[in-house]
Amino acid sequence: MIRVADLPTVNAALNLTAAILIGTGFYFIKQKNIRAHKVCMIAALGVSALFLTSYLVYHYNVGSVPFRKEGWIRGVYFPLLISHTVLAAVVLPVVLRTAFLAFKGRFPNHVRIARRAFPIWMYVSITGVVVYLMLYHL
Numbered sequence: 001m002i003r004v005a006d007l008p009t010v011n012a013a014l015n016l017t018a019a020i021l022i023g024t025g026f027y028f029i030k031q032k033n034i035r036a037h038k039v040c041m042i043a044a045l046g047v048s049a050l051f052l053t054s055y056l057v058y059h060y061n062v063g064s065v066p067f068r069k070e071g072w073i074r075g076v077y078f079p080l081l082i083s084h085t086v087l088a089a090v091v092l093p094v095v096l097r098t099a100f101l102a103f104k105g106r107f108p109n110h111v112r113i114a115r116r117a118f119p120i121w122m123y124v125s126i127t128g129v130v131v132y133l134m135l136y137h138l
């Protein structure tokens with residue numbers, strides 16, 4: 001049974017899994033392996049959807065969690081947290097559009113938007129893990 005207190009760790013694991021799937025999916029398309037690219041990217045979408053659900057459940061129950069460390073580390077944590085949060089909101093519709101274009105077979109358009117979606121989605125997933133480590137394990 002997963003308790004609410006366990007959700008931040010679950011969320012970080014989902015973020016890490018998403019980052020690995022996005023990176024692997026990118027590697028596969030560079031190898032021209034379209035089927036494997038598709039599988040990885042759909043899996044990354046699924047994992048990210050699970051993350052979003054679990055993240056909302058956690059913060060609905062707990063509210064916001066303050067960062068209690070003092071000193072220079074705050075100057076690292078807050079820019080990271082803010083860029084992570086803003087880009088997460090920005091990238092969501094971009095990723096959905098990227099996937100939609102691929103499913104419709106509009107691949108030139110898919111590639112154009114995907115080249116922007118890919119690095120931002122990757123950044124959001126990795127900084128999700130870093131923010132978790134700084135907030136709960138420093």
Ligand code: HEM
Pocket residue numbers: 026029030034037038041042045095096098099102103107108110111114115117118121
């Ligand atoms: C939202 C998730 C996805 C992302 C972030 C993504 C990302 C990318 C990226 C970055 C490229 C260009 C690689 C390069 O620079 O050469 C690409 C190409 C491609 N993707 Fe995706 N992809 C996603 C989902 C899909 C899906 C679901 C499919 C299958 C239906 C697909 C099929 C393709 C194909 C066929 C290409 C090559 C197109 C061409 O070279 O003409 N992608 N994708």
